[in-house]
Amino acid sequence: MNINLIRNFRQFLTASLKMTSKLTIETVKQNAEVAKRTIVELRNELNNLNAEYNNLRAEQLREENAKLLIAVEQARKNLVDLEIANDVKQIPVPNRTSYKIDALATGESAQTVSELVKAEAAPTPNVKDSKPKKEKKPKETKEKSSEDTNIPIDVGRLDLRIAKVEDVQRHPDADTLYVLKINCGEDKPRTVCSGLVKRVPIDELKDRLVVLLCNLKPVKMRGITSEAMVMCASSPECVEVLIPPKDVVQGDLVECSGYIRRPDTVMNPKKKIFETVVPDLHTNENLEACYKGIPFTVPGKGTILAKTLKNVAVK
Structure with missing residues (x-):
């Protein structure tokens, strides 16, 4: 009788251990799957955060560049004013930056200004119908200058x-x-x-x-x-x-x-x-x-x- 009880108890323990082992393995598998999904989600979230940060940083840099553009233009104007005040001869040169400054002054976004900069850098098409520029008359200028010198x-x-x-x-x-x-x-x-x-x-x-x-x-x-x-x-x-x-x-x-x-x-x-x-x-x-x-x-x-x-x- 005792021997049977002992045998039955051993069988019970063996069955319990097998069941526990199976449950533990299943739990580990489930936890591993959850962890894997979590890692994928975290990686995606991190990529999204990086992309958002890069966009914000790029926008910030565009705004800073726009402010620097205004500062450079203002410094140039101040220099020209000082040169005019001191009778330094001014030689007119093409200048297409004023519209960018005006765009900033009226509250245009940095992106708009950036687009204007890109447009300025693009080559200007050769339009046949454009109005011809007025030709200067260097001879008259030289003659007038010569007259002033002779007085x-x-x-x-x-x-x-x-x-x-x-x-x-x-x-x-x-x-x-x-x-x-x-x-x-x-x-x-x-x-x-x-x-x-x-x-x-x-x-x-x-x-x-x-x-x-x-x-x-x-x-x-x-x-x-x-x-x-x-x-x-x-x-x-x-x-x-x-x-x-x-x-x-x-x-x-x-x-x-x-x-x-x-x-x-x-x-x-x-x-x-x-x-x-x-x-x-x-x-x-x-x-x-x-x-x-x-x-x-x-x-x-x-x-x-x-x-x-x-x-x-x-x-």
Whole structure:
């Protein structure tokens, strides 16, 4: 009886172990399959994330490139403005970047700008029906340049006129400057900054007639553009505004006998016309303002005088 029980128990254990082994193997297989599917899903998700990241990074780089394009264009414009301010000759060249900048300024996407860049890089088709460009005339330009070169640098290049001071104010940002409104016979008065504050009382300038140099290049003086210069007799101790003859009116021209009056529209600072002429401007023993000893005159009305200063510079 005991032997049978033991035999039955052994059979039971053997059967149980076989069943457990089969269950364990099935479980392992199932878990392996689940793990495999999970790995595939994770790999796909990772690929999707990488693609999304690459797209975002590419968009970010396009936006950064677009901003750099704007910065480069602005820097170029600033450089051109500085060159123009310093009379550096500008040579026109084809420039098709402005529409890209305009697209960015109006809120176009970086992709749009990128497409514009690609379009610019593409070769331009040869269109037979396109309008022919106007031909330049190099001969005329050379002739004009030659004429300018042949004009002597003397007092005739200065545009000196009689003018009337209509208003005088102190410069808001410069203690030594007046800001004058001066009418020299044009449609509107010119603004002139003059360093006469410590030399000439403001009451002596109001409503008086002066000699005005009208073709200097306009220049900013502490934020205010000065468009001409009041001519004065000057010594280290004293400055006197030149006095026109009687019966003159604003707009009358000032001449110098023996020199043809043919003033530049605006004197080119590089040619140093005024700097060449000014050493020969002075008053004589008769208080007359002169160029190389020849008095300035308003034809038919008289000479230009200083009040008291003899044999001093005029500037």
